[in-house]
Amino acid sequence: MLERSRRIAEGVAAAVFALLFGVFVVQVGMRFLFNRPLAWSDELIVVLYILMVFWSAATLLKEKEHVMLDLVYAALPPGGQRIFGLLGAALTAGLLLWMLPEAFDYVRFMHREKTPVLDIPFSYVFAPFILFVAVIGIQYVVKFVRLLGHNWREQL
Known part of the structure; x- marks a missing residue:
C-alpha cells in the first residue's frame, strides 16, 4: 500500500x-x-x-535527501546520534505541529485575497503548505517513536 x-x-x-x-x-x-x-x-x-x-x-x-549540515552528528557514536536524533525529531515535530493551527488560520485568512490575473484565492495557492507542515510534523513524530524503540539504529 x-x-x-x-x-x-x-x-x-x-x-x-x-x-x-x-x-x-x-x-x-x-x-x-x-x-x-x-x-x-x-x-x-x-x-x-x-x-x-x-x-x-x-x-x-526522504529525510536523508534533504540538505543538512551534520558534521557534529556524523562524528558522534551511535548513542550520541540517537540523542541528537531524538532532540531533533522532538523539536521539529513539536514546532511544526504547534504551528499547524496558525498556518491553517493564515491560509484561511488569505481566502479573502485573490491572485491578480486568474482570481484564484490565495488560500488555494498556499493550501499545500498546510499539507507540508502536517506531513513533515507527523513524520518526525514517527521518527521520534522509532528512535525510542529496539531497532533505533535503523533510524540513524
Whole structure:
C-alpha cells in the first residue's frame, strides 16, 4: 500500500511539473514567436511551482535527501546520534505541529485575497503548505517513536 501511495504521489508531482512546463513553453512561444505575451501564464507557473515544491517535499523526499549540515552528528557514536536524533525529531515535530493551527488560520485568512490575473484565492495557492507542515510534523513524530524503540539504529 505504501508503494502504491508513493506512485500516486509521484504521478501527481509529475503531472503538476508537466503542466508547469507546458504552460512555460506556451508562454515562451506566445511571447517570442507571436509577440503576444500571456498575462495569466506567469501567475499560473508560480502557483504550480508552489504546489509542486510543497507536495513533493511532503510526500516524496526522504529525510536523508534533504540538505543538512551534520558534521557534529556524523562524528558522534551511535548513542550520541540517537540523542541528537531524538532532540531533533522532538523539536521539529513539536514546532511544526504547534504551528499547524496558525498556518491553517493564515491560509484561511488569505481566502479573502485573490491572485491578480486568474482570481484564484490565495488560500488555494498556499493550501499545500498546510499539507507540508502536517506531513513533515507527523513524520518526525514517527521518527521520534522509532528512535525510542529496539531497532533505533535503523533510524540513524
